Amino acid sequence: MSTDTATPKVVLQIDNLESYYGPIMAIRGVSLKVYEGQIVTVLGANGAGKTTLLKTISGVMDPEKGTVKMNGEEIQSLEPDAIVRRGIVHVPEGREIFPLMTVAENIAMGAYTRKDRSTIQADEEMVYSYFPILKDRRSQRAGTLSGGQQQMLAIGRGLMSHPKLMLLDEPSLGLSPLLTQEIFEIIVRLNQEQKVTMMLVEQNAKVALDAADYGYVMELGRIVMNDKAEVLAASKDIQEFYLGVSQDENQRGQRRWKQRKTWR
Amino acid sequence: MDFLQLIVSGLANGCVYGLIALGFVLIYKATEAVNFAQGDFMMLGAFVCIGFTNHEYLGLNFWLAVPLSILVMGVFGYLFNWGILRHMFGQSQTSIVILTIAMGFIIRFFAGSIWSHEPTSLETPYAGQDIRAGGVVLGVDEVMIVVVTAVLTLLFYLFFSRSRTGLAMQAASQNQLAAYYMGIPVKRIHSLVWGLSGMVAAVAGILFASKGAIDPSTGLLGIKAFAAAAIGGFGSLPGALLGGLIIGLVEPLASRYGPPGISQIAPYAILLLVLIFRPGGIFSQTQRKKV
Numbered sequence: 001m002s003t004d005t006a007t008p009k010v011v012l013q014i015d016n017l018e019s020y021y022g023p024i025m026a027i028r029g030v031s032l033k034v035y036e037g038q039i040v041t042v043l044g045a046n047g048a049g050k051t052t053l054l055k056t057i058s059g060v061m062d063p064e065k066g067t068v069k070m071n072g073e074e075i076q077s078l079e080p081d082a083i084v085r086r087g088i089v090h091v092p093e094g095r096e097i098f099p100l101m102t103v104a105e106n107i108a109m110g111a112y113t114r115k116d117r118s119t120i121q122a123d124e125e126m127v128y129s130y131f132p133i134l135k136d137r138r139s140q141r142a143g144t145l146s147g148g149q150q151q152m153l154a155i156g157r158g159l160m161s162h163p164k165l166m167l168l169d170e171p172s173l174g175l176s177p178l179l180t181q182e183i184f185e186i187i188v189r190l191n192q193e194q195k196v197t198m199m200l201v202e203q204n205a206k207v208a209l210d211a212a213d214y215g216y217v218m219e220l221g222r223i224v225m226n227d228k229a230e231v232l233a234a235s236k237d238i239q240e241f242y243l244g245v246s247q248d249e250n251q252r253g254q255r256r257w258k259q260r261k262t263w264r
Numbered sequence: 265m266d267f268l269q270l271i272v273s274g275l276a277n278g279c280v281y282g283l284i285a286l287g288f289v290l291i292y293k294a295t296e297a298v299n300f301a302q303g304d305f306m307m308l309g310a311f312v313c314i315g316f317t318n319h320e321y322l323g324l325n326f327w328l329a330v331p332l333s334i335l336v337m338g339v340f341g342y343l344f345n346w347g348i349l350r351h352m353f354g355q356s357q358t359s360i361v362i363l364t365i366a367m368g369f370i371i372r373f374f375a376g377s378i379w380s381h382e383p384t385s386l387e388t389p390y391a392g393q394d395i396r397a398g399g400v401v402l403g404v405d406e407v408m409i410v411v412v413t414a415v416l417t418l419l420f421y422l423f424f425s426r427s428r429t430g431l432a433m434q435a436a437s438q439n440q441l442a443a444y445y446m447g448i449p450v451k452r453i454h455s456l457v458w459g460l461s462g463m464v465a466a467v468a469g470i471l472f473a474s475k476g477a478i479d480p481s482t483g484l485l486g487i488k489a490f491a492a493a494a495i496g497g498f499g500s501l502p503g504a505l506l507g508g509l510i511i512g513l514v515e516p517l518a519s520r521y522g523p524p525g526i527s528q529i530a531p532y533a534i535l536l537l538v539l540i541f542r543p544g545g546i547f548s549q550t551q552r553k554k555v
Contacts, residue, residue, distance in 0.1 A: 058444075081447040084445075089445070096439050099438055
């Protein structure tokens with residue numbers, strides 16, 4: 001995305017972050033920056049530490065070392081509700097909704113940290129305009145929605161806190177390719193129309209790189225590669241290991257059976 | 265006529281069981297811990313009110329003492345979670361269960377040493393009054409229990425379905441992690457739930473002590489209320505009340521019409537039947553997560 005200002009503002013800056021799951025070091029010194037208005041994606045396989053990274057940012061997990069700065073202020077030791085109040089919302093993996101509450105109540109819960117009723121109502125309308133299906137189902141229990149609708153609800157509910165930065169954890173998880181496409185189109189629209197900066201964690205590298213401006217690749221708790229999304233999409237390693245594009249066959253018509261990543 | 269009086273006194277007992285069960289369920293739903301001291305909370309609430317009201321203690325006006333005791337128990341519940349239980353976060357269920365059982369012992373001991381182990385009853389302005397209607401004699405105390413429980417149920421319903429804090433409590437109990445992500449201060453909500461169940465316990469205790477004598481070991485009634493909560497489906501508020509009413513009604517009917525001794529085992533026999541035929545309880549609220 002092209003921004004008008006010459007030097008866009010850094011919304012989120014992470015330096016040398018280390019987080020543990022009990023004795024296991026899940027994040028081993030991650031540093032990254034998210035600029036205002038961008039969609040940044042973090043790619044990586046299962047267990048690379050992507051979800052842990054998001055949980056550490058949103059305050060559900062406390063880091064052992066390192067800093068998380070939101071607009072220059074350190075937030076790594078704050079409680080999760082204080083971080084939501086500062087404008088970071090986490091849309092968790094696997095659409096963690098409130099199953100026994102109605103769709104409308106779920107959406108209202110997203111605005112828990114806000115008080116001003118009139119703007120909350122306007123935002124409710126905004127959420128329904130992006131996800132019309134939720135408006136039809138507003139008085140239905142959220143647990144009875146389909147998977148894709150629950151994902152929409154989770155994103156819509158996240159929007160209700162009026163976030164400056166939205167952390168999206170695997171929005172494509174368990175969705176059909178068509179639904180994934182639809183969800184990502186909405187994510188891009190939200191980024192452009194509502195000016196929500198997005199940090200997107202994905203295993204589905206293809207859709208994530210199509211939507212994103214900038215990308216980081218995580219492996220075993222470290223960032224191993226980072227660049228503009230187009231550059232990453234064109235890189236051989238990413239194509240081979242994340243996009244599943246097969247490399248050229250050699251002269252004997254066989255694929256190389258062992259490939260070495262450039263960062264190892 | 266005899267039957268109708270049995271029903272009313274059964275309903276009154278059942279309401280007390282139901283209110284204690286409500287305290288169990290509130291805490292269980294919100295924090296996934298079972299407070300085995302809930303019966304002792306009830307007993308303590310009763311004694312706090314006795315301490316405020318009865319003439320050998322402070323001798324305050326009854327209608328002032330009641331809200332005061334409810335408030336005291338609310339603060340007690342809040343502080344119990346804030347000061348002790350919260351620091352057990354992440355420990356196994358067993359250690360939390362043992363902690364609450366131990367807490368019950370401590371409360372019983374303190375109540376005994378402050379207010380003696382003798383059965384005491386609460387001096388209410390309506391003690392001993394009757395309502396006579398067409399040959400039926402109903403104690404005001406029993407009618408009071410039923411009315412207060414009904415009003416409290418309505419208040420709870422409004423609180424959980426309308427108020428911001430009530431909805432946040434629901435949200436935190438349905439999906440704690442998501443509640444954190446929405447910016448709900450889950451730890452404070454937990455303390456508030458403990459405060460709320462302390463308040464319900466106080467109401468149950470006051471109602472119980474207004475009907476008959478109470479002594480520190482009455483807290484063991486909590487076991488019967490636990491059965492009531494399980495019959496109703498642990499985790500459902502209406503279920504807890506219904507379970508309490510069932511047990512309360514069965515007891516006097518069984519002792520009147522059944523063979524001797526049956527009234528003591530009847531609540532647990534019902535619990536067994538419910539667990540066999542409807543293991544989730546009458547109002548089970550289990551659901552699977554969609555993938």
